[in-house]
Amino acid sequence: MTSETGFDAGKYDRFPTSEPRPQGELEQLEKAWCGPRTPGEWITATNNNIIGVYYVGAAMLFFVLAGVLALLMRTQLALPMNGFLPQDTYNQIFTMHGTVMMFLFAVPAVEALGVLLLPQMLGARDLPFPRLGAYAFWAYLIGGLAFFCSLFVGLAPDGGWFMYPPLTSTTYSPGINADFWLLGIGFIEISAIAGAIEIIVGVLKTRAPGMTLDKLPIFAWAMLIFACMIIIAFPSIILATLLLELERALGWPFFDPLKGGDPLLWQHLFWFFGHPEVYIIFLPAAGAMSTIIPAMARTPLVGHPLVVMAMLATGFISFGVWAHHMFTTGMPQISINYFSAASMAVSVPAGVQVFAWIATMAAGRMRFSTPGLFAVGGMVIFVMGGLTGVMVAMVPFDWQAHDSYFIVAHLHYVLIGGMVFPLFAAIYYWLPMSSARPLSERWGRWIFWLMFAGHNITFMPMHLTGLMGMPRRVYTYLPERGWDLPNLVSTTGAFMFGLAVLLWVIDMARNYRPFGPREAGDVHGGPGLEWLPSGFYSVRSIPVVKSLYPLWEQKGLAQEVAAGRYLLPGAARGERQTLVTSPLNAEPQYVLRIPRPSAWHVFGAVFTAGFFLILTIQAYAAAVVSGVLAVYCIMRWCWFLDAPHARKTTDIGAAIRMPNYVSGPSSHGWWAMVIVLIVGAMVCLLAAFSYVFLWSRRPDLWQAPPAVSSLLAPLGLMVVTGLCAVAAPRAVRMARDGSASAAAGLLVLASVAAIAASILEARAWWASGLRPEASSQGASVYALLSWAGTFAAIGGLMGLYVLLRRLFGRLAAERPSTVDLISLFLAFTAAQAIGVILLVRLFPGGGT
């Protein structure tokens, strides 16, 4: 195998080591990774074992809350002309049910599972950015709870979870209900992206040595693809919510046809996120199924490479199906045909996975304990939902079933079979690892059968009510239309499902009681590293992985790992450390010092949430104060990064020494910054699509751009920004006196030039007479310029930050990471701004 880093893989043969471990090594490790000791430390904790449990718990809380809303809806629909809920309240409840399930339960739940399980699965001590993970969690929890509470004051959004304009425009939704959705969800998606960055870098850079891609656990593969999909898909919803909020708050007409806007733009942007979202939810659940079924059947997964390929293919094809939600909108026939073809094709990789699971069960001896039951039950339900999915991929059938209860049945079969049942399987399977106590098997069987029967009794009749013509999203219906009985049956099933969830909540509360034995161990005989003996430090020593199923095939591994006979068995200098490895071959690269808990990320999350929530109620001054405090907290959090190390290298075991610091593309920070910039680029790309799309709707409304002479100054300044950003890393590496100052000076110059260029370009357009509220051209031009300008403003903050670091002596030639990352950001800012300026100036040319 070709080495990626020059590391000699022969050194792996030195492990497990045989010499006795030093006295007190384990105690030092436990001390370095000690858990919270005061109530405050439970809040400032960053360890994935704690944040992961919080995260899963919060997601399940939202599942229960959204489930209660579902029961309220089903009570209302149990009988025709029922008066249980008023129409307005029903609209808020069905909107909140969909929104909470999709945004506050489904995505966070699988992300939470990743945060909880991945470090142990990969043999890492923690994820590489534990404070970012904790920030993402607190932002999600605070934002989510505040968003949900809008229901209690009658301010919850009521335009459906898809929030289509013009229904959600100020004309038809004049209150602030829709603003809660737009700002709340946009903010929560930022939290999801932060989690995705953590997961991508964690999977690619913190694997146990030897864990090459063919030995990467299938769940980690699924989480990697899931996180990459979030990075590509979620910018679309962030942009969509920004544009609609700009239209509602400032009158920028992106979706108003009277001024050249088009409501279909919302549908394109929403579903470019919304349909991949289904697979974003499904893939980690499928990864869990591909882990649980082999463990329960005690045999390797049949067709492992094909399953990996199927997951990759699902990730790609899912981005080619968004418009199948728009078959009835009058799109060109040929485009409809492309999307219909892709919608049928996406069922093939899902089918490959289902066949692999069936073959694995056939090849082994499946144990139908609770995780096995949930896995098989989920598969059955998912296949039924998949089949109706192929039906609605056929355009003529979709025209008939569109917006009927048939679609409600289909989507619940897919989502509950594809995500909820696998999630319950995962909880039953992995809970002994997390809480060191299994859930009750007897209760588990009752819960499974109640849930399985409840699901089918609820949603099976909805196929019929849909085919009999009952539309979605109605709060009541007339009697004598044949819908009475199936609706009553559906309501009965929903309460059965609710009873199952209630029993599960009681069993979970019993499980987490603070007394009684906690020694479950590997109760399912699982083959992955997550079943190694562990503590807050994850594994005692990081093993060398030689198999896809290490606990099955590497005999004695658990004992040797627990005895500290593998890598990084201690906590040198009392630091929290983990090993960073290369992305393909997982060769050791350096030792990462993991930050200890602090309160700054929690305050940062509180004030960030405060900024968005206060903005919703239009208290702008208070929102600005909260925003400034958020920026301050985040800068304080970053202030302690990139600090000096006492030693240059650490002995990771068997006399192998690894550096404590690297910079550039090998460092985990560089990877995270690149992913952040991909998110920014996606938003910009989709904004550019919106610009061209709006032009194509009403080219007659578009005016000529400003004179070409005004183009030179902003372009020139952006080129200066780019050149300074490229030069700064070289300057800091010259390692001479003043090189750090030179780099800081270049970065300050770059950021000032970027801000100046943004102002000049906006002034040129303003002088040309174009106004953002006047037409779709004005709205889209100023939106693109605002996006580029926001990057310039953040670049300005970074310039200030680097200057302060230089003044306080926290910038040094031997630690160039800060300069590298800010340079990368500013170079991207320049490239993005040049692209934006050229697009709005040169397309569509001189106007019509």
Add this chain to the structure above:
Amino acid sequence: MRRWSRMAGGLLIWAVHFMGVYLISSAADVWSSSEGAGARWIGLAFSLGCLLAVIALAVWLGRGRSEGSGAEAWEGRIGMTGALVAGIGVLWQTAPLVF
């Protein structure tokens, strides 16, 4: 990047093809009609280009099959399967242009 290209190259070509034919038909719809012969021929030519790219990728992967072992061989198998999927996918997505 070489090893990532081997693994995901086929699927990337599929994605480029999907976006390409969709954009060609959308652009044609703005200027004249997405159903016109011109747009269909451009779409078919683009599809042929993508199919040739898939074949080239498969040949490259096939030549490298004897090289490497373990993880790299596994990555090659993933890439070859991806190229096969992409080939079928490109043909499937081209069908609306033909019929």
